[in-house]
Amino acid sequence: MSYFRNNIERMSGYTPGEQPKDGIYIKLNTNENPYPPSPGVLAAIKEAVNEGLRLYPDPIASAARIKIAEILGTQPGRVMAGNGSDDLLSIIVRSFAGPGDKVVFPYPSYMLYKTLAELQDSVACAVDFTEDYTLPDDFIVKGAKVTFLANPNSPSGTMISPDAISKIASEIDGVLVVDEAYADFANDNCLSLVEQHDNVLILRTLSKSYSLAGIRLGFCIAQESLIQGLMKVKDSYNVDRLSIAAVIAALDDQISMKSHVEKIRETRRYLTKSLEDMGFSVYPSQTNFVLARCMKGVSALSLYQTLKARKILVRYFGLRRLDDCLRITIGTREEIEILLKHLRELASTTHSKTVHTCNHQTRIRRP
Numbered sequence: 001m002s003y004f005r006n007n008i009e010r011m012s013g014y015t016p017g018e019q020p021k022d023g024i025y026i027k028l029n030t031n032e033n034p035y036p037p038s039p040g041v042l043a044a045i046k047e048a049v050n051e052g053l054r055l056y057p058d059p060i061a062s063a064a065r066i067k068i069a070e071i072l073g074t075q076p077g078r079v080m081a082g083n084g085s086d087d088l089l090s091i092i093v094r095s096f097a098g099p100g101d102k103v104v105f106p107y108p109s110y111m112l113y114k115t116l117a118e119l120q121d122s123v124a125c126a127v128d129f130t131e132d133y134t135l136p137d138d139f140i141v142k143g144a145k146v147t148f149l150a151n152p153n154s155p156s157g158t159m160i161s162p163d164a165i166s167k168i169a170s171e172i173d174g175v176l177v178v179d180e181a182y183a184d185f186a187n188d189n190c191l192s193l194v195e196q197h198d199n200v201l202i203l204r205t206l207s208k209s210y211s212l213a214g215i216r217l218g219f220c221i222a223q224e225s226l227i228q229g230l231m232k233v234k235d236s237y238n239v240d241r242l243s244i245a246a247v248i249a250a251l252d253d254q255i256s257m258k259s260h261v262e263k264i265r266e267t268r269r270y271l272t273k274s275l276e277d278m279g280f281s282v283y284p285s286q287t288n289f290v291l292a293r294c295m296k297g298v299s300a301l302s303l304y305q306t307l308k309a310r311k312i313l314v315r316y317f318g319l320r321r322l323d324d325c326l327r328i329t330i331g332t333r334e335e336i337e338i339l340l341k342h343l344r345e346l347a348s349t350t351h352s353k354t355v356h357t358c359n360h361q362t363r364i365r366r367p
C-alpha cells in the first residue's frame, strides 16, 4: 500500500543534471557560469555571516526587491524574490493550477514545468515546437490556467520575439510565465510586457549570468495584483539572509556580470562555428549553451559517454527530438578548446565506425 496521493505515485519526478562530487570534471552540463561571482558578493556574504543569523530573514526580502526594482527600472511592489527561479515556478503553479486544470508548455523545453503540473494533479499539455523552434499555431490551449515559455528556450537556446509573445499574452485565458533564466545572454527580453499585460509574469535568476547557482536566488516581475497573490503562497522565509546580501551585491556589480556575459557570447560564437566546421548542426543560441545535433552516423549517446569517461560532462537527453543532440554549456575558452580537441578526435573515429555498424539505427531515428 502507498501513502502517497495517486498523482505522486504515477509521476517520475524531475531529474536534475549530474553534479559530480569529485569536481575534477570540465563541467559543461548544467549551464553554470564558468567565471566566479563578483568579489563584492563574496564580501557581502562574509559580512552577513554574523550572529544576526540567529534571526529569521525579512519575509518579503524588501532590500532585495528594492535593489532588483532599481536595476530593472520598475517598482519593488512588482517584484518577488524566491529560492531560485525553480521556487517561483513552483509557487506560480500552486497559485494558479489545481487538479484537472491545464498547464501548457512547449516541447522540448525545461522539463520541470511538466513535473510541477503533475505535482498539482493538473493536466500537463506539452505542445511540440516546430522543427526550427518557433511556436506552432496550436500553442494556445483554450482554458489553460498557466502557460510556460522559457525564452530563450532550454535546451534549444533559441528565442521567440517579444512581439510574438505579447500576442500570445493577449490571446490566452490564464497567466503567461516567460521564464527568462538566460535573458542576460540574449539580444532582447520581454520585461516591458509586464506594463502591457496583467497576466504576464517574467522570471529571472542569479544562477546563470551572475555566477550564483549555489546561492539559489530568483525573482519574478509582474503587476502588483499578481505579486500580492503569489506572496500568500510562498513559504514565510523563502529567501535567507545570505541570499539577500548576495543579490544586492551582485546587482550592484553590473560591470563584472556584463564582462562575463560578453566573454561567454564570444566563446559561444567560437564554439558554434567550430562545431559547424566539424559537421554538427547547431541551433542559433541566445543563451550560455548550445544544442548541437550530431552528424549522420555519429551517436550522441556514445559521444556523451566517452566524453564523460574523459572527465568532460555535457548534457545528453535520451528524449524524443533530442536523442541525436548534445547540449553544451559555454565554459571558458580553455575548457572549450579541450572539449573541441576531444570531439574532433571522437567524431572522426566514431563516424567511421558507426557508418558501418549503426546505419540502420541512425536512419530510423531521423525523420
Ligand SMILES: Cc1ncc(COP(=O)(O)O)c(C=O)c1O
Pocket: 030, 031, 083, 084, 085, 086, 087, 110, 150, 153, 154, 179, 181, 204, 205, 206, 207, 213, 216, 217, 218
Ligand atoms: C529555463 C530554466 N528556468 C529555470 C531554471 C532554474 O533556475 P534557478 O537556478 O534559478 O532555479 C533553469 C535552470 O537551468 C532553466 O534552464
